[in-house]
Amino acid sequence: MEASKNLAQNNVSKITRQIFNKVPEVTLYFWIIKILCTTVGETAADFLNVNLNFGLTGTSIVTGVLLLIALFFQLRVKKYIPSIYWLTVAIVSVFGTLVTDNLTDSMGVPLEVSTIIFSILLGLTFLIWYSQEKTLSMHSIFTRRREVFYWFAILFTFALGTAAGDLMAEGLGLGYLTTGLIVAAVIGIMAVAWRLRLHSVLSFWIIYILTRPLGASIGDYLSQPGNHGGLGLGVTLTSVIFVGGIFALVVYLSLTKRDVIAAASAEHTAVSQEKGGLWQTVFVVGLLLIAGGIGYHMRQSALQTDTPSIGAGNQTPPTSSFGDLAPFRIITQDTLDLLNKGDQSGATNRIGDLEYEWDNAEARLKPKDKAKWTEIDDKIDTVLRELRAIYPQISNEKSALDALLLVLK
Numbered sequence: 151m152e153a154s155k156n157l158a159q160n161n162v163s164k165i166t167r168q169i170f171n172k173v174p175e176v177t178l179y180f181w182i183i184k185i186l187c188t189t190v191g192e193t194a195a196d197f198l199n200v201n202l203n204f205g206l207t208g209t210s211i212v213t214g215v216l217l218l219i220a221l222f223f224q225l226r227v228k229k230y231i232p233s234i235y236w237l238t239v240a241i242v243s244v245f246g247t248l249v250t251d252n253l254t255d256s257m258g259v260p261l262e263v264s265t266i267i268f269s270i271l272l273g274l275t276f277l278i279w280y281s282q283e284k285t286l287s288m289h290s291i292f293t294r295r296r297e298v299f300y301w302f303a304i305l306f307t308f309a310l311g312t313a314a315g316d317l318m319a320e321g322l323g324l325g326y327l328t329t330g331l332i333v334a335a336v337i338g339i340m341a342v343a344w345r346l347r348l349h350s351v352l353s354f355w356i357i358y359i360l361t362r363p364l365g366a367s368i369g370d371y372l373s374q375p376g377n378h379g380g381l382g383l384g385v386t387l388t389s390v391i392f393v394g395g396i397f398a399l400v401v402y403l404s405l406t407k408r409d410v411i412a413a414a415s416a417e418h419t420a421v422s423q424e425k426g427g428l429w430q431t432v433f434v435v436g437l438l439l440i441a442g443g444i445g446y447h448m449r450q451s452a453l454q455t456d457t458p459s460i461g462a463g464n465q466t467p468p469t470s471s472f473g474d475l476a477p478f479r480i481i482t483q484d485t486l487d488l489l490n491k492g493d494q495s496g497a498t499n500r501i502g503d504l505e506y507e508w509d510n511a512e513a514r515l516k517p518k519d520k521a522k523w524t525e526i527d528d529k530i531d532t533v534l535r536e537l538r539a540i541y542p543q544i545s546n547e548k549s550a551l552d553a554l555l556l557v558l559k
Contacts (some may be wrong), residue, residue: 171411172291191243193389197201210248216347246308261317268310311362322449323513330367349427479558529554
């Protein structure tokens with residue numbers, strides 16, 4: 151009798167320690183904040199990299215340290231706290247983006263390869279998670295081990311979403327608006343399928359991956375000037391609006407606790423609801439891979455048959471493997487002329503045209519001569535950092551522009 155009593159007390163103690171889920175309920179608020187965090191994360195990375203001129207390596211180090219600090223507090227708390235949880239998500243979004251950017255820009259790994267690598271890493275995370283816990287449910291993050299698996303999955307979804315989104319927008323030349331519309335359509339299809347009883351864990355993680363490029367597209371559309379197809383709010387105002395939205399929603403959820411999963415019994419409910427999803431996972435993931443592969447092949451074929459050189463109307467023989475680079479030289483020279491006139495604001499605005507035109511031309515130019523494209527791209531990145539620095543130095547700006555003009559010949 152005494153042994154039974156002790157066992158019951160131990161069970162009660164165990165349930166008490168695990169009664170609170172460490173992550174929020176998946177509601178409309180969850181998805182809104184997640185998209186806002188994605189956009190803010192990207193603008194924050196750009197601010198550190200470009201405006202503060204930390205560079206990609208420096209930004210990665212700073213963000214990595216902040217992520218370790220945020221995860222330390224998130225793992226220490228005994229229940230879901232909105233402010234800590236969403237701060238961690240925001241920093242993970244920055245770091246996940248930087249992981250992909252480092253592979254692409256610093257190591258020269260193609261976006262196609264990055265997409266495959268992070269897909270495999272995410273799949274392995276889910277496989278090990280399930281083999282250890284027998285569930286991948288986001289409603290059952292009651293233990294430290296499950297939470298660690300959860301945050302690894304979150305990190306890889308951001309890295310994968312960045313790679314896949316950049317591949318569509320830049321590598322395939324679709325642009326962020328078109329990419330955002332495609333991603334939004336797939337998210338809508340997955341949401342409807344979930345309503346029709348598609349496996350909820352499968353639906354959740356696919357939508358979670360896709361909200362990363364969706365958030366980037368929304369941020370790009372709001373911040374880009376009107377002549378580039380955006381609303382012209384600018385990066386700063388867009389960031390302020392999104393940060394304000396995150397703050398307001400987190401305060402609201404902290405006060406109302408509308409997204410708290412409190413009952414330990416929810417774990418058993420979640421597990422029972424997720425049985426029998428293997429065949430759905432194989433079918434849906436296979437369908438997405440086939441559709442993505444066909445779309446990739448069709449877009450690549452279109453790019454290969456539509457490769458007129460920029461400035462092809464010019465009768466001067468091209469001096470570059472890319473053809474005539476005169477449009478890029480003109481923008482660069484205009485920027486330098488504005489600096490020489492003392493018009494810093496005009497120069498900063500004009501260089502935005504170069505960024506826009508160069509990004510739009512990437513899908514056609516990069517395959518022609520990857521080494522040359524990388525050389526020019528690095529020079530453009532340097533120019534952007536110098537002109538958009540909080541405290542720009544005129545001598546550094548002019549040197550960067552002169553160096554860019556040399557490689558654009």
